Amino acid sequence: xxxxxxxxxxxxxxxxxxxxCFVAWIVYTEAGLRFAVAxxxxxxxxxxxxxxxxxxxxxxxxxxxxxxxxxERTHVRVERGQARVNIWPLLVGRIAVRDxxxxxxxxxxxxxxxxxxxxxxxxxxxxxxxxxHAYTKSxxxxxxxxxRVEFSEASGAGIVGSKTIRIFEGNIIYxxxxxxxxGELRAADVIELRGEATTRMIIEGQPEWRADANFDGDLDxxxxxxxxxxxxxxxxxxxxxxxxxxxxWIGKADVHxxxxxxxxxxxxxxxSRARSTWAAR
Numbered sequence: 476x477x478x479x480x481x482x483x484x485x486x487x488x489x490x491x492x493x494x495x496c497f498v499a500w501i502v503y504t505e506a507g508l509r510f511a512v513a514x515x516x517x518x519x520x521x522x523x524x525x526x527x528x529x530x531x532x533x534x535x536x537x538x539x540x541x542x543x544x545x546x547e548r549t550h551v552r553v554e555r556g557q558a559r560v561n562i563w564p565l566l567v568g569r570i571a572v573r574d575x576x577x578x579x580x581x582x583x584x585x586x587x588x589x590x591x592x593x594x595x596x597x598x599x600x601x602x603x604x605x606x607x608h609a610y611t612k613s614x615x616x617x618x619x620x621x622x623r624v625e626f627s628e629a630s631g632a633g634i635v636g637s638k639t640i641r642i643f644e645g646n647i648i649y650x651x652x653x654x655x656x657x658g659e660l661r662a663a664d665v666i667e668l669r670g671e672a673t674t675r676m677i678i679e680g681q682p683e684w685r686a687d688a689n690f691d692g693d694l695d696x697x698x699x700x701x702x703x704x705x706x707x708x709x710x711x712x713x714x715x716x717x718x719x720x721x722x723x724w725i726g727k728a729d730v731h732x733x734x735x736x737x738x739x740x741x742x743x744x745x746x747s748r749a750r751s752t753w754a755a756r
Contacts, residue, residue, distance in 0.1 A: 502533045502562060521547050534562060550583040553611075572606040580629075583617040584719055595662040596637045605634040614647065620720050624649070638662045642670065652676055658690075665693045666719075682706035694718040707733045 501507035512529050523545040531537035538557035544550070556577035564571040598604065614629040631645035640660040647654050658670015669691035676684035688701035688711075696716055703709035713726020 503535075505530060505532055508532055508537055531557075533560065535559075548585055550581075550585065552579075552581045552583075553577045554579040570602070570604045572604070572609065575606060575609040577611045579613045579615070580611040581615045581617065584619055586619040595664060597635055597640060597660075597662050598637050600637045603634060603636050606632055608632055618719055618722070622722070651678055663693065665695050667693045668697065686711070690715075703728075707731070 501511050508531065509529055511533075512526050515524060515526070517524060523543075525541070525543040525545075526539050528540035529537060530539075536557065536559040538555070539553075540555060542551075542553040542556055544552075554577060556575065558575040559573045561571040561573060608630065609632065610628075610630040612627065614626040616624045616626075618624075626647040626649050629645075629647045631642055633640060633642040633645070638661065642656065642658050642660075645656045645658075652674060653676075654672055654674045656670055656672035658668060658672075661667040671687070671689045674686050674688070683705055684703070685705040686701050686703045688699050690697050690699040692698050692714075695718070696714055697718060698714050699712075701711040701713075703711065708731040709728050710731070711726055711728045713724055715722070715724045717723065
């Protein structure tokens with residue numbers, strides 16, 4: 476009887492040792508990484524996944540020439556990306572990214588082809604993704620109508636759950652505009668979002684423009700209140716409309732202490748107050 480128990484314990488120990496060696500091979504070698512990626516299913520429910528030319532290791536950091544994730548509502552393409560992740564959270568369904576970088580990230584929002592699902596979510600309930608720092612040289616957003624908006628030097632930190640996306644810090648550059656934002660997105664038929672942002676406009680030879688804003692609404696109608704802090708004071712109230720399709724905006728502004736001296740005018744330039752209404756497409 477004791478002999479049988481010893482043999483059984485030996486077999487179990489050997490199986491555990493083999494399993495641990497296999498996991499270590501997957502985690503700590505490039506061959507193991509390629510083995511794991513090659514066996515990922517290309518089709519997972521409504522999601523199609525394609526990963527090309529992987530290199531590195533899961534433990535030490537890895538990269539890929541292309542990661543393409545195609546869903547019925549969105550299509551995301553990441554080119555020349557690299558990432559470092561924490562290993563142990565993977566065991567409980569949490570992808571914890573320490574650092575992620577890419578040369579190009581394209582996010583295409585597709586037109587809805589089917590009636591909306593009552594249970595809207597960003598990820599399955601058992602999965603969450605967090606990022607301590609993510610950066611891309613170029614971020615391209617493509618709206619359902621085909622309009623493209625290109626940002627540069629985009630970075631951020633946050634966590635993506637089943638129902639919410641929390642952005643702890645986000646930074647983007649759009650031409651002469653630089654913006655920093657924090658906030659939350661909530662899964663719904665029309666995605667809801669709220670938060671606050673600071674936007675700067677920097678033109679060489681001109682004074683810097685800076686505005687602080689708060690917003691709370693959804694992608695169809697996003698009310699916001701803002702205060703222009705520089706180069707003069709103004710209180711603004713407006714709405715950003717149809718953000719995912721035919722973007723346009725309307726609003727009103729109360730201008731305080733408008734002083735032309737900030738733009739290089741003479742010392743006799745007077746300050747004034749004004750009220751304006753504006754709209755644009």
